[in-house]
Amino acid sequence: MIRPDPEIVARLANIATHNKEFVQWLNNWRQHELEQLPNVSSNAVGIAQGRCQVLTELCKLVNNSREFVAQSNKR
Numbered sequence: 001m002i003r004p005d006p007e008i009v010a011r012l013a014n015i016a017t018h019n020k021e022f023v024q025w026l027n028n029w030r031q032h033e034l035e036q037l038p039n040v041s042s043n044a045v046g047i048a049q050g051r052c053q054v055l056t057e058l059c060k061l062v063n064n065s066r067e068f069v070a071q072s073n074k075r
């Protein structure tokens with residue numbers, strides 16, 4: 001993943017704080033994709049795995065953005 005600028009992380013922290021419904025929807029989407037992974041046809045497994053990887057990284061970034069901002073402010 002390309003590391004986002006601190007300004008982008010701060011904006012994601014703002015979204016995570018003020019738009020909890022969006023964060024929950026994003027996490028639910030990731031979970032749905034992970035649950036569907038065993039049922040994907042063999043010719044689409046790579047695409048489904050890639051989608052799961054991107055959603056996992058995005059969820060980690062959004063879910064942890066407030067901590068990242070707090071850490072960068074301590075420096």
